[in-house]
Amino acid sequence: MKRIILVGKPNSGKSLLFNQLTGLRQKVANFPGVTVELKSGQFEDLEVIDFPGTYSLHSLSRDEEIAIDKLGEAVHDQQTSLVVCVLDATRLERSLVFALQAQALARKNNKSVVFVLNMIDEVHRYGESIDTEKLAAELGGPVYALSAKTLEGVAAFKQALSELGQQPPAIQQLDIDADDDQQLVQRAQSLSKRFGMKADLVLKSQNRIDKFMLNNVLGGVAFLAIMFFLFQSIFTWATPLMDGVEFLLAELAHVITSFTGEGIITDFLNDAIFGGIGSFLVFVPQIMVLTLIIGILEDSGYLARAALICHKPLSFFGLSGRSFIPYLSGHACAIPAIMAARTIESPRKRLITMMTIPLMSCSARLPVYALLVAVLIPENATFLGIFNLQGAAFFGLYLFGICMALIVSLVLNVFTKKDENLTDMPFILELPSYRLPHWKPLIHRVWNSGMQFIKRAAPIIFMVSLGIWVLGYFPVGADLEHSLLGKIGHIIEPIFAPLGLDWRYGVAILMSFLAREVFVGALGTLFGIAGADENISGLAANIQADGLSLGSGIGLLLFYVVALQCVATVAVLKGETGKSSIAWGLYAAYGILAYIIGVTAAQLIGV
Amino acid sequence: MTLWEMKAKQQALIHSLSAKLSPAVAGRLHEMGFNAGQAILCLRRSPLRGPLVVQVGDCVYSLEQEVAQAVLLEQSAAS
Ligand SMILES: Nc1nc2c(ncn2[C@@H]2O[C@H](COP(=O)(O)OP(=O)(O)OP(=O)(O)O)[C@@H](O)[C@H]2O)c(=O)[nH]1
Ligand SMILES: [Mg+2]
Numbered sequence: 001m002k003r004i005i006l007v008g009k010p011n012s013g014k015s016l017l018f019n020q021l022t023g024l025r026q027k028v029a030n031f032p033g034v035t036v037e038l039k040s041g042q043f044e045d046l047e048v049i050d051f052p053g054t055y056s057l058h059s060l061s062r063d064e065e066i067a068i069d070k071l072g073e074a075v076h077d078q079q080t081s082l083v084v085c086v087l088d089a090t091r092l093e094r095s096l097v098f099a100l101q102a103q104a105l106a107r108k109n110n111k112s113v114v115f116v117l118n119m120i121d122e123v124h125r126y127g128e129s130i131d132t133e134k135l136a137a138e139l140g141g142p143v144y145a146l147s148a149k150t151l152e153g154v155a156a157f158k159q160a161l162s163e164l165g166q167q168p169p170a171i172q173q174l175d176i177d178a179d180d181d182q183q184l185v186q187r188a189q190s191l192s193k194r195f196g197m198k199a200d201l202v203l204k205s206q207n208r209i210d211k212f213m214l215n216n217v218l219g220g221v222a223f224l225a226i227m228f229f230l231f232q233s234i235f236t237w238a239t240p241l242m243d244g245v246e247f248l249l250a251e252l253a254h255v256i257t258s259f260t261g262e263g264i265i266t267d268f269l270n271d272a273i274f275g276g277i278g279s280f281l282v283f284v285p286q287i288m289v290l291t292l293i294i295g296i297l298e299d300s301g302y303l304a305r306a307a308l309i310c311h312k313p314l315s316f317f318g319l320s321g322r323s324f325i326p327y328l329s330g331h332a333c334a335i336p337a338i339m340a341a342r343t344i345e346s347p348r349k350r351l352i353t354m355m356t357i358p359l360m361s362c363s364a365r366l367p368v369y370a371l372l373v374a375v376l377i378p379e380n381a382t383f384l385g386i387f388n389l390q391g392a393a394f395f396g397l398y399l400f401g402i403c404m405a406l407i408v409s410l411v412l413n414v415f416t417k418k419d420e421n422l423t424d425m426p427f428i429l430e431l432p433s434y435r436l437p438h439w440k441p442l443i444h445r446v447w448n449s450g451m452q453f454i455k456r457a458a459p460i461i462f463m464v465s466l467g468i469w470v471l472g473y474f475p476v477g478a479d480l481e482h483s484l485l486g487k488i489g490h491i492i493e494p495i496f497a498p499l500g501l502d503w504r505y506g507v508a509i510l511m512s513f514l515a516r517e518v519f520v521g522a523l524g525t526l527f528g529i530a531g532a533d534e535n536i537s538g539l540a541a542n543i544q545a546d547g548l549s550l551g552s553g554i555g556l557l558l559f560y561v562v563a564l565q566c567v568a569t570v571a572v573l574k575g576e577t578g579k580s581s582i583a584w585g586l587y588a589a590y591g592i593l594a595y596i597i598g599v600t601a602a603q604l605i606g607v
Numbered sequence: 608m609t610l611w612e613m614k615a616k617q618q619a620l621i622h623s624l625s626a627k628l629s630p631a632v633a634g635r636l637h638e639m640g641f642n643a644g645q646a647i648l649c650l651r652r653s654p655l656r657g658p659l660v661v662q663v664g665d666c667v668y669s670l671e672q673e674v675a676q677a678v679l680l681e682q683s684a685a686s
Binding site: 056090192207210214431 | 631632634635636637638639640642650651653654655656657658660662664665666667668669670671673674
């Protein structure tokens, strides 16, 4: 199969174009450095590869070097028939520097190049246009103006591509010395002067918004307000949806068990299926709301500003402003966040960021937080008269995770030696234009986050619930306390006694070292078996009736903030740091730290 | 004068990049548009010696002190 590769400056819209060509769903967001790995897809009978964006073919960091090496290989490869340079039409000069370098590289390897002027919708919105024919003549390769967002010009490009992919256009000679970067930069400048839009137009509107967003006082206030809104809304917006899911599950359980009648099957359905899996499905809406808000922020262009605002404070902890973006997306899931840390130029700061990302409260912790907060805090209590106290407690938990991450960073920064081989790269960040989020990929992403969460967690929760139920149900007739599970549970009980928790919590906590969501499912099954026939979906009410002291509850919450209970995260940490000792070391260290913090809190408050 | 000493809304021409910069960083700055003779506009300064924001050509960048001090400007900066 012939192959075409998509290359260009960061944030020029390669991934969105790739998605339009292949029908795949690569991550698209409005800040430089979103794509960190090659992604391959298919357009008709051509293989298409989406590359990470780079400003140049000269690397700054090791990861950039890898990306650039891969680009070199791809251009060299026999199969590659065409290099597609994606340019941001509103930032022609910067895009051209890379495009000209890529063209030179392609020519050395006897490959032809076509140029895509993306974001042409924005050029038109400012009432400007670009003479693609003259530009094509200057560049010595076909130029297509299009918008991967509004799809204007995409059909024509697709048509051209299916022909060009098979039969690449002739390679034209250039009149400049491609090895001389000085000349190249000058040429980019003169071309953009001739063909590009007046730079001021785009930048003026961007700078106007920045006047507020980066204002010394207002900008800080806006930043805090946005963060508070983010965490508060996870709680408040999701509540009605969660109630809806809870209601549906209860109805479903009611209908189904009315067919199965009394007996072991009904018991199993009630306890293990609806009690175990059901009690965690309730939290899917929260995960979707979180993804929605993070998605809006990522696509708006604000995150680059937030990184800038945070740079100085984060430097104090040995981090970079760029750590902000992985930290934020770590609140959805640590795995992509750890990958995203690749864009941090300084290897040392990148390592510290990766090691502390697991302390961000990822969405898998949401079910645990939501359950325990609902148990501990009455629903209608308010804080300072306006904020919902449950919401404020959520915010507090997130804040605790962030503070822990900063403290651990500081410690790592002080106690790990600076590696002389790893030169520290300074903070240089391009600020993209503000844009309204692109709703279609956003909706898709939100939906996907929910489905992914179910797919990942449901099988393991099912297995654990099944195991717990079998061990807890037999011997028939014995109560939970005297079941097989009870006997095992009593052995481990002393470990959790300092937290003021009995063996049932102990079993749920131990199982949650497989995956933290398991805690809720396991507890749901345990309480399901114990209270044979009461309302299955109200796990929080069951726990309340059973009694959970404030000290134990808070200890348990803090334990879950800190513990790294996710095998997938360990695997990614191992891959990205290249050391399994770091990955498993963190797994153990955060587990122990979580236990110490949990016990301390429980003992201080009193169990 | 260096870029770091610029005040908000001030405009200047780039003279050169300091030789103290590592070649990789200097090369990157060139490609980002920090070339001799290029006009540069300081958009804003952050409190606590945080990164400053500059407009160069068709892009806006944020640079921290360490790099900004290595961008040398022509003497006469107009406001
Ligand atoms: N208005 C408009 N916005 C676009 C267009 N193409 C992409 N975008 C937006 O530009 C931003 C960057 O798009 P991406 O596809 O992530 O860019 P990329 O080139 O893959 O970026 P990196 O992976 O960081 O190199 C996103 O916010 C897109 O929604 C377009 O044609 N018009
Ligand atoms: Mg991309």
